[in-house]
Amino acid sequence: MKKLLHLLLVLAATSVLAQNATLNLIPQPVEIQQGTGTFTLTKSTTIGYNKAEAKFAAEMLARHLNTPTGFNLSAKTDAAANIQFNLNATPNDKIGKEGYTLEVTPKGVTISANQTAGLFYGMQTLLQLFDKSIESPVKQAVTIRGISWRIPEVKITDYPRFGWRGLMLDVSRHFFPKEDVKKYIDEMARYKYNVFHWHLTDDNGWRLEIKSLPKLTEVGAWRVERAGHFGDREDPKPGEKATYGGFYTHEDVREIIQYAAERNVTIVPEIDVPGHSMAALAAYPELSCTDEKVYVNPGTQFADWWGNGTFSMRVENTLNPSDEKVYEFLDKVFTEVAQLFPNPYIHVGGDECYKGYWKNDPGCQALMKKLGTHHVEDLQGYFMGRLDKMLQAKGKKLLGWDEILEGGISAGATVMSWRGIKGGIEAAQMGHDVVMTPTTFAYIDYTQGDPTVDPRIYARLRCQTSYNYEPVPDGVDAKHILGGQGNLWSEQIPNMRYAFYMTYPRAWALSEVFWSQKKDKNWDNFSKRMEAHFQRYDVAQKRYSSAVYDPIVTTKMDGDKLVLHMAPEIAGLDLYYTIDDVMPDNFSPKYTAPVTLPSGPITLRVQAYRNGRPIGHLITLKREQLEDRVDW
Ligand code: ACM
Numbered sequence: 001m002k003k004l005l006h007l008l009l010v011l012a013a014t015s016v017l018a019q020n021a022t023l024n025l026i027p028q029p030v031e032i033q034q035g036t037g038t039f040t041l042t043k044s045t046t047i048g049y050n051k052a053e054a055k056f057a058a059e060m061l062a063r064h065l066n067t068p069t070g071f072n073l074s075a076k077t078d079a080a081a082n083i084q085f086n087l088n089a090t091p092n093d094k095i096g097k098e099g100y101t102l103e104v105t106p107k108g109v110t111i112s113a114n115q116t117a118g119l120f121y122g123m124q125t126l127l128q129l130f131d132k133s134i135e136s137p138v139k140q141a142v143t144i145r146g147i148s149w150r151i152p153e154v155k156i157t158d159y160p161r162f163g164w165r166g167l168m169l170d171v172s173r174h175f176f177p178k179e180d181v182k183k184y185i186d187e188m189a190r191y192k193y194n195v196f197h198w199h200l201t202d203d204n205g206w207r208l209e210i211k212s213l214p215k216l217t218e219v220g221a222w223r224v225e226r227a228g229h230f231g232d233r234e235d236p237k238p239g240e241k242a243t244y245g246g247f248y249t250h251e252d253v254r255e256i257i258q259y260a261a262e263r264n265v266t267i268v269p270e271i272d273v274p275g276h277s278m279a280a281l282a283a284y285p286e287l288s289c290t291d292e293k294v295y296v297n298p299g300t301q302f303a304d305w306w307g308n309g310t311f312s313m314r315v316e317n318t319l320n321p322s323d324e325k326v327y328e329f330l331d332k333v334f335t336e337v338a339q340l341f342p343n344p345y346i347h348v349g350g351d352e353c354y355k356g357y358w359k360n361d362p363g364c365q366a367l368m369k370k371l372g373t374h375h376v377e378d379l380q381g382y383f384m385g386r387l388d389k390m391l392q393a394k395g396k397k398l399l400g401w402d403e404i405l406e407g408g409i410s411a412g413a414t415v416m417s418w419r420g421i422k423g424g425i426e427a428a429q430m431g432h433d434v435v436m437t438p439t440t441f442a443y444i445d446y447t448q449g450d451p452t453v454d455p456r457i458y459a460r461l462r463c464q465t466s467y468n469y470e471p472v473p474d475g476v477d478a479k480h481i482l483g484g485q486g487n488l489w490s491e492q493i494p495n496m497r498y499a500f501y502m503t504y505p506r507a508w509a510l511s512e513v514f515w516s517q518k519k520d521k522n523w524d525n526f527s528k529r530m531e532a533h534f535q536r537y538d539v540a541q542k543r544y545s546s547a548v549y550d551p552i553v554t555t556k557m558d559g560d561k562l563v564l565h566m567a568p569e570i571a572g573l574d575l576y577y578t579i580d581d582v583m584p585d586n587f588s589p590k591y592t593a594p595v596t597l598p599s600g601p602i603t604l605r606v607q608a609y610r611n612g613r614p615i616g617h618l619i620t621l622k623r624e625q626l627e628d629r630v631d632w
Contacts, residue, residue: 023154024532025128026508027192027515028525030099035153037106041083041130042149043071048078049085056262057111057119058085064127069149070139083109083126085119098194098264099159102126104151117194117264118159124190125156132532135540162471164435164483165514166195166268167507169499170445170490172202172279173230173299175221175246180496182259187500187542189263191511196260197268197347197485200248203278203297203317207247208269212332215283221247223296229456230299230491242296253340268399269341271333272349274326274383278302278317287329289320289361299491303354309419313354321383322363331390338394345414348387351401353380381407388413399435402427418443418487425473428480436484441469444506445489449547452625453617457492460632463530463548464569467509467523486510497543504537504544505530527570549616551575551606554632556594562626564595568608573615577606586612597626 023032049058058075061083065073078084091114095101100113100122111122129151133140167188169176176184185196200208206220222242226233236242248256260267273280281288282296294315302315319326337346355376358364364379371378380403388398388410398404399414402423409415414433417424424434436442439459446461447454471484486507493499508530512521527548537544548569556563566575575591578584579602586609597604604621607614621629 022528023129023152024529025125026526026529026533027512028517028520028529029125029156029158030517030520031155031157033155035105035155037153038150039104039106039109039153040148040150041065041069041071043069043073045071045073045083046078046081047073047075047083047085048081049075050077050079051087052077053116054085054087054119057116057123058083060120061085061123061126065134065149067138068134068136068140081108084111085123086110086112087116087119088112088114095157095159098163098192099157100125102154102156102158104129104154106153109151120189120264121158121192122156124192125158126151127190129154132536132539135536137541160192160515161517162481162483162514164195164485165193165511166197166435166437166483166485167193167444167503168197168199168270168437168485168487170199170202170488171207172199172205173490174494175205175207175244176490176496176499177246178248178252178256180499181248181256183496184499184503185256185260185263185265187503188507189260189265191508192515193507193511194264194266195268195483195485196265197270197487199270199272199489201271201273201279201349202276203302204299205245205247205296206279206283208253208271208337209247209249210333210336211250212336213284213329216280216333217247219283220279220296221245223298226298228299231301233299235300236295236298244298245296250336250340257341266343267341268343268345268347269337270347270349271337272347272351273330273387274319274321274349274380275317275351275353276349277319278315280319281317284329287319287323287326288316289318289357289364290316292316311352311354312356316357318354318357319383320361320363321358321379322361322367327386327390330387334387334390334394334396338391338396344395344397345399346391346396347399347416348384348391348404349401350380350384350404351418353403355379378407380404381409383407384409384413405430414482416485421473424481425476428473428476432480433482434480435482436471436473437487438469441466442484442486442510443489444486444503444510445491445493448502448506448545449550449617450553450619452619452621453550454545454547455492461506462552462569463506463509463545464523464527466506467512467521467526469510469513470518471513484510484514500543501545504542505533505548506545508533524571531570546616549573549608551591551608551616551619553604553606553619553621553626553629555597555626555630557630558596562597562623562630564597564604564626566591566606573608573610575606575608577604579604584618586614597623 062073098117100118102122103110113119206216222245224236225244279296305311359376402417415427416435446459447457472478552567554565576584576588607618608616
């Protein structure tokens, strides 16, 4: 009986293996050659490395494997271990600084790279070759279901398309404790991102300890506690204590920098000035034009948006560019930032700076006169010019949102293009380096599914749209495009599990935009691999959004008739709908072509099905909602 059970186990393992022969790697590697054999990890497998610098990746692999397998693997200096990490003695020019080769044969696994970054990435790819059970946070038994620590024979050569593969996390609108920040970095590194842009200051909280300006965190890091939709919240009540928030000490920052560096992630700190400075002004109101006493904003509406990106502020959130005190303040801030962060770049923000208070301020008017300009926008150029010199004096390079182009910037400044791609094109044509982060493709804080399901945010961004992004605009010299970045603003993101929900799968899509070869991009192929990673996240108990299963519903007008257009985001889904106020099932009308809707107060209900089973959310839209989305 025991023998029979053993035989069953072997058969089950073999059949699972046959199914697992499809590789579900994200981001897609450059070259893959598959064999027919397998390598099996056992408790006796040895893990070795040829040089001390290779130890970290080897040990990290052992740690990762030990949890789900229950083995007690460790890594040692070796030249012929079963799983071997080798730093190349002679550089392999093809794979550059971050690339690797990974060879799996029935006898063993070899990961080779020119630098430790490549070994780390080869290790991440190796982990993805294992069954999803390898993601388990607890020990998995080898069961009749066929979990077996086997991986397919394969030879992979891989290297990135872009050197800047970033994700930005806004820790001002909501504070994420140190351990959460590490989780975010750990996950992005698994998908071969290498830049963590840390948005450390904004109107809703100053999150970085500045020892020479203690009020920045004593006052600026805390706000009154509020729930509900960010932007619709209530002002502080008289005498109400500011209890929500937090900040990172220098020690925390050093720890996070080290943690990130071990994962080939460099950190770009952002201090967002001269706008978005309400938290700083809550601590030091004398730095604004009005000296108005402000509080750290808990998510109330404090600006009015007039369309086309124009807006006015109800409350001052801008530093005064004509006041020398402001530059003394900034010099203190950037001295500590420059000492803490080894990255050559410091991001100085520069976005959405309201100039209304500047216009009416006598000091700003005098400065404009001195500069010989009638344009208040030129004060931003002056301000950025001062910062540029300040950073250069500290051995750093200025990076800012594309508004920094408006008042003129120095030749060495790098531009992050967010308001579409225009700023990026303009900057690159002027010879600046550019990081592409356009809202339309890279703002992963936007609603990813139907806005009747996912909470309301400023705009919408489907995973497929992110996937289809091409970071090098036509007519631009690719050498100026350093790469790209997904941005996670956290107005509506109160905790790390939800940050994961908003980030993935769109950051998987973007990882392929920034890492993989343009010619290899294919949404249908990616979406199959994405679904395999959904399963891996399920095992790991990590959160992600399954909005790709929800129908995309838009409308058009044909004369005075409303015409319904629907589409699934991924292949293999059928959409069934009703407009007669009954719940749909897979015997309801199937959507095959645009539908001219009858007049009257109809409600659309549409549900995706796969293989006869409902999948994703039921979308319900009344006529007014359908009318609202004409030509979305
Ligand atoms: C931005 O989204 N304000 C850079």
